[in-house]
Amino acid sequence: VAKDLGLQLLEISDRGFQIVSEGRTQYFALHGKTGHLVTAERIDREQLCRLVPQCVLRCELIAKGQM
Numbered sequence: 881v882a883k884d885l886g887l888q889l890l891e892i893s894d895r896g897f898q899i900v901s902e903g904r905t906q907y908f909a910l911h912g913k914t915g916h917l918v919t920a921e922r923i924d925r926e927q928l929c930r931l932v933p934q935c936v937l938r939c940e941l942i943a944k945g946q947m
Contacts, residue, residue, distance in 0.1 A: 881941060882915025889915050896944040908939050
């Protein structure tokens with residue numbers, strides 16, 4: 881995320897990024913030391929998407945301040 885946005889790693893913590901997912905479970909997190917978007921916990925595809933052929937999890941990354 882840091883690389884894609886052209887930010888230094890220190891700017892990630894300064895900007896106060898927030899990851900918003902559908903539903904109550906937060907599947908993704910932003911790793912503060914690397915700037916990578918990572919899974920926050922194990923994702924069980926069979927449990928989440930058992931009735932659909934394609935499994936898609938959406939999330940939004942919100943940054944405070946101007947980009």
